[in-house]
Amino acid sequence: MSPLVNLATKDASKCLKIPDQSSNKYSRGVLGVITGSNEYPGAAVLSTRAAAYSNIGMVRYSGPLRAQNLVLQASPEVVASQNLQGKVDAITVGSGIPDAEHCNSESAQEQREQIANILKNYENESQSSNIQSQSQSALPPICVDAGALDLLPKKVCTKVVLTPHAGELSSLFKRYDLEISAQEILKNPVEYAQKAADLTGATVLVKGATTVVASPSYTHTPIYVAQYGPTWLATAGSGDVLAGILGALLAQREKKDQSRTNYAFIAANAAVIHGICAVFASRSSGGNSYAQLVQDMLKAKKPLALEHPIVASDIISALPHVLGILINMK
Numbered sequence: 001m002s003p004l005v006n007l008a009t010k011d012a013s014k015c016l017k018i019p020d021q022s023s024n025k026y027s028r029g030v031l032g033v034i035t036g037s038n039e040y041p042g043a044a045v046l047s048t049r050a051a052a053y054s055n056i057g058m059v060r061y062s063g064p065l066r067a068q069n070l071v072l073q074a075s076p077e078v079v080a081s082q083n084l085q086g087k088v089d090a091i092t093v094g095s096g097i098p099d100a101e102h103c104n105s106e107s108a109q110e111q112r113e114q115i116a117n118i119l120k121n122y123e124n125e126s127q128s129s130n131i132q133s134q135s136q137s138a139l140p141p142i143c144v145d146a147g148a149l150d151l152l153p154k155k156v157c158t159k160v161v162l163t164p165h166a167g168e169l170s171s172l173f174k175r176y177d178l179e180i181s182a183q184e185i186l187k188n189p190v191e192y193a194q195k196a197a198d199l200t201g202a203t204v205l206v207k208g209a210t211t212v213v214a215s216p217s218y219t220h221t222p223i224y225v226a227q228y229g230p231t232w233l234a235t236a237g238s239g240d241v242l243a244g245i246l247g248a249l250l251a252q253r254e255k256k257d258q259s260r261t262n263y264a265f266i267a268a269n270a271a272v273i274h275g276i277c278a279v280f281a282s283r284s285s286g287g288n289s290y291a292q293l294v295q296d297m298l299k300a301k302k303p304l305a306l307e308h309p310i311v312a313s314d315i316i317s318a319l320p321h322v323l324g325i326l327i328n329m330k
């Protein structure tokens with residue numbers, strides 16, 4: 001088993017790219033997003049808004065017309081179309097898109113086909129090696145969430161980042177003829193995150209009260225544990241927000257030597273930022289300033305207690321404040 005590393009608040013600042021005078025919207029990072037559906041258009045709104053607020057230059061969205069219209073109402077900065085177009089530095093797919101069992105519409109099926117065609121490019125025929133083809137090395141990293149998990153090829157490369165909760169991971173294991181229940185996964189997320197990474201070849205983030213991120217064993221990468229994961233994050237849409245944040249962090253990664261990119265570290269810090277935003281959102285109306293809150297968080301030996309329930313949109317509202325504090329830690 002790889003060593004465990006508990007991430008601190010300041011670690012997340014290492015994943016944020018500060019613009020300079022030569023920066024433009026393309027150099028700051030462009031994220032392609034295929035999320036939401038006619039059935040669940042809110043996932044498209046949450047994932048794109050979260051990404052747009054996460055320190056990148058542009059979000060390109062692909063989805064059905066209903067979702068496009070709602071996305072543009074919420075975030076007119078997003079470039080929306082039916083199919084993903086233009087160069088991107090990272091991709092987020094799957095949030096709010098039905099899996100095969102629940103796909104009952106033509107538009108959702110078209111989205112699934114688009115995602116499946118993208119994921120085929122990440123297939124890695126080598127079962128235990130970090131060798132990737134030259135064409136794969138040029139591919140943008142991709143966050144695969146929710147309804148896109150069942151479209152995953154049996155073996156992929158580490159720049160594919162999976163974000164299942166325990167139930168979704170249990171279903172993923174069945175594709176490899178393993179019967180592992182969600183309850184078993186919740187009891188030992190470290191073991192099963194590592195097992196999933198070794199089976200798939202992907203970087204695997206297992207969502208839960210303890211969020212764990214593992215890479216395939218051959219990479220000799222630590223298993224990362226996110227320090228902040230308040231229980232009130234268990235609310236509809238919070239996973240869509242995480243997928244947007246994670247995609248944005250992948251889009252702004254250092255690109256000089258991609259062979260050395262630690263995708264697990266980036267994914268785990270997306271979970272840290274997500275959790276910090278939840279704490280801030282929960283305490284923001286309690287008379288505390290954001291500056292005081294971050295000081296309290298840095299001094300605390302365990303996550304701060306929450307003051308009131310939150311919804312997923314509250315996490316997004318806290319993002320500019322949290323990222324501003326983290327950037328100033330660099």
